Amino acid sequence: MNDTASTPASTAQEWPLWEIFVRPKAGLDHKHCGSLHAPDAKMAVQLAREVYTRRQEGTSVWVVKSSDITASDPGDKGMLFDPMEDKVYRHPTFYELPDSVNHM
Amino acid sequence: MYTQAMDTGPKEERKAVRSAEEAQLEERFEARIDEGAFIEAKDWMPEHYRKTLVRQISQHAHSEIVGMLPEGNWVTRAPTLKRKAILLAKIQDEGGHGLYLYAAAETLGTSRDQMIAALHGGRAKYSSIFNYPTLSWADIGVIGWLVDGAAIMNQVPLTRCSYAPYARAMVRICREESFHQRQGFDALLVMMRDGTDAQREMVQDAVNRWWWPSLMMFGPPDGESTHSTQSMRWGIKRISNDDLRQKFVDATVEQAKVLGVTMPDPLLKWNAERGHHDFGPIAWDEFWQVVGGHGPCNKERLAARVKAWEDGAWVREAAMAHARKQALKEQAA
Numbered sequence: 001m002n003d004t005a006s007t008p009a010s011t012a013q014e015w016p017l018w019e020i021f022v023r024p025k026a027g028l029d030h031k032h033c034g035s036l037h038a039p040d041a042k043m044a045v046q047l048a049r050e051v052y053t054r055r056q057e058g059t060s061v062w063v064v065k066s067s068d069i070t071a072s073d074p075g076d077k078g079m080l081f082d083p084m085e086d087k088v089y090r091h092p093t094f095y096e097l098p099d100s101v102n103h104m
Numbered sequence: 105m106y107t108q109a110m111d112t113g114p115k116e117e118r119k120a121v122r123s124a125e126e127a128q129l130e131e132r133f134e135a136r137i138d139e140g141a142f143i144e145a146k147d148w149m150p151e152h153y154r155k156t157l158v159r160q161i162s163q164h165a166h167s168e169i170v171g172m173l174p175e176g177n178w179v180t181r182a183p184t185l186k187r188k189a190i191l192l193a194k195i196q197d198e199g200g201h202g203l204y205l206y207a208a209a210e211t212l213g214t215s216r217d218q219m220i221a222a223l224h225g226g227r228a229k230y231s232s233i234f235n236y237p238t239l240s241w242a243d244i245g246v247i248g249w250l251v252d253g254a255a256i257m258n259q260v261p262l263t264r265c266s267y268a269p270y271a272r273a274m275v276r277i278c279r280e281e282s283f284h285q286r287q288g289f290d291a292l293l294v295m296m297r298d299g300t301d302a303q304r305e306m307v308q309d310a311v312n313r314w315w316w317p318s319l320m321m322f323g324p325p326d327g328e329s330t331h332s333t334q335s336m337r338w339g340i341k342r343i344s345n346d347d348l349r350q351k352f353v354d355a356t357v358e359q360a361k362v363l364g365v366t367m368p369d370p371l372l373k374w375n376a377e378r379g380h381h382d383f384g385p386i387a388w389d390e391f392w393q394v395v396g397g398h399g400p401c402n403k404e405r406l407a408a409r410v411k412a413w414e415d416g417a418w419v420r421e422a423a424m425a426h427a428r429k430q431a432l433k434e435q436a437a
Contacts, residue, residue, distance in 0.1 A: 013217060013420075014215060014216055014217055015420065015423070015424060017210070033276075034204060034207055034272075034273070034276075035207045035210075036203060036207065037216060039420075039423035039424045039426065039427040040423075040426075040427035040430060040431075043423065043427075050196075050200075051200050051203050051204075054193075054196065054197070054200065054280075055280070071146070073146075074144070074146045074147055074148075
């Protein structure tokens with residue numbers, strides 16, 4: 001997922017990279033399943049069908065240019081996500097209720 | 105399909121001098137490997153880990169793509185429409201597997217063009233098994249049964265590889281690969297059960313030719329495998345070459361009985377003490393010959409890849425030119 005560390009110089013001739021999201025069936029989210037090179041969005045959809053849904057893995061496809069995705073920096077992982085660690089009161093299990101109403 | 109050639113690249117020297125910061129990062133990395141954590145593309149990793157993976161994943165990708173060639177040889181001559189449809193689906197899968205793997209390698213900062221240039225320039229290897237010719241229709245069945253069978257044994261442990269994008273690609277590949285082996289066995293079973301004597305002989309002949317190269321797919325013996333120790337340490341490799349090879353022999357001997365064929369190895373026999381089959385010595389000279397570029401089809405395979413790439417250049421350029429023109433049109437509107 002837009003993981004390429006830096007764009008090497010020799011990619012000048014390459015088709016752009018696209019990230020592919022597939023919805024397995026109605027009612028479920030689109031899920032990232034990989035990437036591929038395609039000249040434009042229309043071709044990216046066509047190629048995604050060939051590469052990622054050969055066995056009915058999907059009913060819908062999203063394609064997004066990798067360069068259009070902004071991702072959080074792995075170095076910020078602690079700063080961004082650790083503060084939630086001590087907020088246990090955000091979970092239902094934090095509250096102990098009398099047995100008679102504990103299925104609430 | 106799969107490659108053993110990943111173990112046969114040149115050995116890189118590890119940098120001796122490291123900065124204090126790098127040493128600390130490496131320590132943290134090693135600790136994560138020890139606790140069985142996955143490494144994602146943007147996580148810090150030692151340069152040697154990155155290089156090892158680029159080599160292994162790209163060679164694996166090349167193997168899938170080159171592996172389409174020996175099978176493509178039989179598409180127009182498949183015995184029935186059903187077998188032709190199956191073979192086409194299988195070859196399309198191999199192409200897909202190559203693409204998953206190229207994409208996984210690209211997450212490490214190498215480009216598709218660099219990898220393809222390395223293959224075409226002879227600097228990157230692919231599995232030497234694809235340098236053998238497919239002489240009869242039975243070869244297609246035997247490739248499914250033995251070659252894909254060996255591939256599955258090699259690949260299943262890779263779904264637990266420490267590098268997550270590679271592991272994810274391998275999960276997808278393994279899910280699809282099982283059909284490859286089963287269709288091969290099924291095709292052979294039909295020839296053995298319902299075929300003529302000539303067809304049965306054809307199957308045995310194909311087994312005779314593919315058995316040893318299939319065993320070589322697991323790579324050199326553990327003692328001679330250049331990258332094994334470090335790859336095991338890093339969780340890139342989980343089971344040793346010799347252990348996987350033994351597992352493959354034990355599994356296929358039983359399958360051969362169902363089929364009614366024999367393996368071309370007079371020393372192959374059950375060893376009750378070890379609980380495994382013993383088998384004869386492998387001709388490693390031949391293996392190194394083929395890896396070194398002197399197999400029966402090395403030149404032909406590489407030439408076919410280079411030709412496909414060069415003949416397709418105008419299509420790639422035209423598609424890009426069309427995309428640019430459409431984008432400009434949209435801007436103007």
